Every structure is written in C-alpha cells, then in structure tokens.
Amino acid sequence: MVEAREVIFSFIIMVLATASASWLMLVYLRIARRASLLFFSANLLFIVSCMLMAARFGRSGFLIWNLADIITLVGFSLFSLGVRTLYHQPLRLYHYGLLAMTVLLVYPVIPGQLSSAYWFALTFSVFSSALFYFIARDIVAANRKRVGLVRSLLLGWPFVLAIGLNGIRVITQLSNVRPVYFTHNDEIFGVSILWFFIAAAVFFNIALVGQVLWRMIQRIQYQADYDGLTDLLNYRAFQRQLALVDADAKRRAQDFSVLVIDLDNFKQINDSYGHLVGDEALKHCVQTMAMATRQQDCLARTGGEEFSLLMPDTNLASAHQVAERMRRLVEENPLRYQGKRVPLTVSIGVASRALSPLEHLIDCADNAMYDAKHGGKNQVCVARGRGAPALAAVKTEPAPADEPTRAAHPKRS
Numbered sequence: 001m002v003e004a005r006e007v008i009f010s011f012i013i014m015v016l017a018t019a020s021a022s023w024l025m026l027v028y029l030r031i032a033r034r035a036s037l038l039f040f041s042a043n044l045l046f047i048v049s050c051m052l053m054a055a056r057f058g059r060s061g062f063l064i065w066n067l068a069d070i071i072t073l074v075g076f077s078l079f080s081l082g083v084r085t086l087y088h089q090p091l092r093l094y095h096y097g098l099l100a101m102t103v104l105l106v107y108p109v110i111p112g113q114l115s116s117a118y119w120f121a122l123t124f125s126v127f128s129s130a131l132f133y134f135i136a137r138d139i140v141a142a143n144r145k146r147v148g149l150v151r152s153l154l155l156g157w158p159f160v161l162a163i164g165l166n167g168i169r170v171i172t173q174l175s176n177v178r179p180v181y182f183t184h185n186d187e188i189f190g191v192s193i194l195w196f197f198i199a200a201a202v203f204f205n206i207a208l209v210g211q212v213l214w215r216m217i218q219r220i221q222y223q224a225d226y227d228g229l230t231d232l233l234n235y236r237a238f239q240r241q242l243a244l245v246d247a248d249a250k251r252r253a254q255d256f257s258v259l260v261i262d263l264d265n266f267k268q269i270n271d272s273y274g275h276l277v278g279d280e281a282l283k284h285c286v287q288t289m290a291m292a293t294r295q296q297d298c299l300a301r302t303g304g305e306e307f308s309l310l311m312p313d314t315n316l317a318s319a320h321q322v323a324e325r326m327r328r329l330v331e332e333n334p335l336r337y338q339g340k341r342v343p344l345t346v347s348i349g350v351a352s353r354a355l356s357p358l359e360h361l362i363d364c365a366d367n368a369m370y371d372a373k374h375g376g377k378n379q380v381c382v383a384r385g386r387g388a389p390a391l392a393a394v395k396t397e398p399a400p401a402d403e404p405t406r407a408a409h410p411k412r413s
C-alpha cells in the first residue's frame, strides 16, 4: 500500500507542477499578473507540502507533519490573497496575520504523538475552512451584483464544497464517531484522502483559472461599453440603451427626452493647462452634471467633450428644466487647479421623443446644441418638431438662481 501512496503522491506533485507551470505562463503573458503569481506560489508550496507528507509516512515525524499542514495553510492563504488581488478587493492582511498567529499558537500546544492525529486533523480542517470561506466569500462579493448569489456561488464551487466537506469532517470528529482520514495506521483512509488531494488540486486550480477568465471577459465587456476616463457609457452602449428606452416608452405610451451636452471652449483649456488638466476638467464636469440627474437617467460620453443624457419618462418641459439646472451647476462649479479657478460651461440641446422620431432624436438634440453654441454658448436650446429640427430649435435662456426652470439671460464666466 505504501507503494500505491508513493505513486499517488507523485501523481499529485505532477498535477501541482502542471498547475504551477500554467500559472507561470499567465504571469509571463501578463494575464492577471499579480494574482497569477500568487496562485503560482501557492502551488509551489503545495508541492513542498506534498513532499513533506510523503516523507512523513516513512518516518511519521510530527514536526514534518505540522510543517506540511502549515505550509498548506500558507498556500491556501495565497489563493485567498490572489482572489482578492484579482477582484481589486482590499487585501486586509491582518486577517491572515491573525490566522497565522492562531495557527502558531495552537499547533505547538498539541502533543506530538500518534493519538494527537485526531486533533491535528481537526485543527487543519478548521483553519483551512476559514480560508476557503474567505475565498468563497470574496468570489461571491465580487460577482453577486452582476450574476446573482447562486451563479456566484457556482463560480467558486470547489471552495464552497470544501467548506461543506470540512464541516462534515469537523462534526464527525467533534462527535468522536471515529478519527477519520490521516490516520497513520489506516491504509484505506490514507489512500482515499490522497485521491481527495488530487481532486482538490485539480478543481481548485480550475476554479481559479475560471475566475481569471471570467474577470478578463468582464473587463473586455466593460471596455466595449464604457469610456475609460469618465466611466460613463460610450456612444455604442448609449445607442443600445436608447433603443431599449424607446421600446419601453412605446409599450407604456410614455414620452422620454435626450440632452446633448458639449463643453465650451474646451480646446482652450487643453491649450492653456495641458491635456492632463483637460482630462481632470472632463471628470469634474461629469461629476457636476451627475448632480442634476436621477437614478433612472443614463449619462454617456458620446464624443471627446460631448455627452448625452437619456431621460426616461420625461417630457420636453421637464428635460429643459434638468438641462438648465445642469448648465447652472457646471457654471457654478469651476475646476480648482493649483489654486486657480478653471471656469467650465456647457451648451445643451434638448429633444423629446414625442416631437421627434427615434432616428432623428439625437440629431435634433445635436442641432439644438449647435444653436446654443452659435447663440453664444453656456445656454440651453430646445428642439421642436420633426422635419426640420435645426430650424425649429428654440433658444431658451438660463434661469435665475431661485427659479431653476425659467429663463434669464445667458451667463458667461
């Protein structure tokens, strides 16, 4: 039977070596580099731990046994840290520090003799369960919002299963049914637990590769739909959103409106302060504009310094109010840069679906925005009518501070 164990141990080490090589390849390819490096290191530690465990069958030294357990726990900690790194979660190193301290306090207390096998196994089960719990919890926390609880649990299923199996093991051991697994003189359990190691090595690594792939897919999807600078939806995603809102509005016989918003004299900001300040100005402006929007509105970056706001269930008059409020907020919140005040203003065009067909809606708002530009900038213009939106665009004037919805003369900063 000892020979069978040796063969199985060699097989486990081969599996772990293959996993290590694969993670190293991902590090080399710069795919989730830091997380892959942590997963690679964890697999190396498992190889060391397996070698020690293989040695312990010959000599049954408890020091080696404990060392193998502790190295395995450090490997699981690296898995857990890798998952947190992958999902950009806070590392919270004190969690691992606390766990390490407890491990180092508990292991020396247990007497190093064969009858303690039960306690060593129990201790290892409890600590490894804590680490599996960290991993499963982090995977669920990172994905729950996007794919729901059940699917996010499925993403980390080997770790969830490991918590369950360890739980059963702890309960059976605490209820003193019999010391299961890891008994030196019990050949059957000795070999069966080795098969369990193989399954764990394979499934844990597959689950983690799955996390890396899943994360990459999420990132690609995000880059396809979002603007990297402002984190707003891009033009393509905005068009998709527009079609969805239009279908919904038709079904419910409701109106909706769009704003096309363009920063004024933005080239001048870039030329005077540089592109980095220009980028800051764009981000600052987005934050300010967002103050005028509601939860259901959809603000998108549809051009370099051009934005669009989609407002479901909003008629032209209400959209005009929002646009005016937005214009005023931007004007009143200049960018502060190195103690200087960088004034920002926007020109806004408003159009509503009730007055324009979908295929012309954005053009109508865009033309109204250009009317605002030609009218002197820092103002809101409303597009009316279907056929000739540019001609029908009606300029409205900014409201006074206490009356956000009514007109006054355009303000310039």
Ligand SMILES: Nc1nc2c(ncn2[C@@H]2O[C@H](COP(=O)(O)OP(=O)(O)OP(=O)(O)O)[C@@H](O)[C@H]2O)c(=O)[nH]1
Pocket (backbone or CB within 6 Å): 229, 262, 263, 264, 265, 266, 267, 268, 270, 274, 275, 276, 277, 278, 279, 282, 303, 304, 305, 373, 377
């Ligand atoms: N910093 C920065 N600049 C950008 C970005 N995208 C576009 N721009 C710049 O925005 C400027 C737009 O210039 P124009 O189209 O002349 O517009 P403007 O100066 O705002 O003039 P008006 O629209 O007439 O008020 C150009 O200089 C672009 O290089 C960006 O992501 N970051």
